[in-house]
Every structure is written in C-alpha cells, then in structure tokens.
C-alpha cells in the first residue's frame with residue numbers, strides 16, 4: 206500500500222501532490238484548503254482507479270477499504286462503503302481530514318464541545334450541531350484541536366454510498382464519544398487492506 210508506482214495516474218498524482226502539501230504546510234486549516242480542490246478532482250475520476258476491493262462492504266457495519274497508507278504514519282487514504290442505515294459512532298480523528306463523495310449521499314452530523322477544547326475523557330458536554338448532505342462530487346474537510354466531532358453515515362432509505370477519506374495520519378485509532386454519559390475512549394479501528 207505504500208508503493209504508488211502501480212497506481213492509476215490520477216490517484217498517484219493526488220497522493221504525490223497531497224503529500225507534498227501536507228509535508229510543507231504546518232497549519233491543518235491551510236492544509237485542507239490546499240488539498241480540498243485535489244480531492245474534488247480525484248472523486249471526479251474515481252471510477253477510473255477504484256478497484257473491486259475498494260467497494261467491499263459488510264452487512265452489519267460500514268467498511269473501511271485502505272487505498273494507500275504511508276509508512277511514515279502521517280498520511281492515509283481509504284474508500285469507505287456505507288450501506289443504507291450504516292453509521293459511525295460519534296467520533297473525532299485527532300488529525301486533519303478531507304472527504305470526497307464518489308456515489309450515493311453521505312450525511313455528516315456535527316457535535317460541538319460546549320466547554321471548548323476537550324482535555325479529559327469524562328465530563329464532556331457535547332451539543333448537537335447541524336448536518337450536511339454530501340452528494341457525489343462534494344468535498345468536506347475538518348481540522349483537529351479542537352477536533353471536529355461528528356457522526357457520519359447513510360440514511361435507511363438511501364442507496365449505498367462510497368466516499369474517499371484522506372487523513373493526516375494513519376487512521377487506525379480515534380476517540381468515540383458517549384454523548385449521554387459525557388465520556389470518550391480511544392478505540393482501534395480495523396480496515397480492509399487493498400490487497
């Protein structure tokens with residue numbers, strides 16, 4: 206997954222250009238501004254480079270199919286497949302991220318920390334924020350500190366969604382939140398390898 210020489214040219218170009226941006230821009234907010242147009246271009250050519258293994262899905266939960274995971278630990282790209290009614294838990298990422306929708310409609314529901322930046326795993330007051338509905342071609346971004354806390358998924362009555370997710374680290378763990386209890390905990394997150 207770290208070797209880009211065998212990738213489709215549009216995917217290889219996206220990875221090379223995004224990595225160059227991530228390596229040269231320290232501020233995550235500036236980083237996602239620079240990468241968002243690249244993701245917009247990438248989702249437009251997704252049908253050319255996505256392989257059957259990127260469309261793998263599971264009946265009982267959304268599926269994370271790895272496209273490229275950089276061994277340096279500061280960059281990872283996934284194709285996520287969401288069958289109708291499949292959602293994440295409320296979570297953060299501890300990283301910047303850029304999301305692009307390939308097919309279907311992805312819904313993001315935002316949560317806001319009522320007391321500012323979260324520094325402990327309990328006593329967390331989250332308020333529900335707005336939602337966005339992302340059609341094919343749409344791009345969404347987020348930055349850490351304070352983390353963009355959200356849940357993402359596809360409504361029961363919609364078609365399966367496929368989306369591309371680029372993160373500024375190997376996204377193999379993140380916090381999930383129990384909103385009612387006011388707590389969070391770190392979980393390890395599995396993914397399907399690309400080969």
Ligand SMILES: [Fe+2]
Pocket residue numbers: 296297298355357
């Ligand atoms: Fe997320």
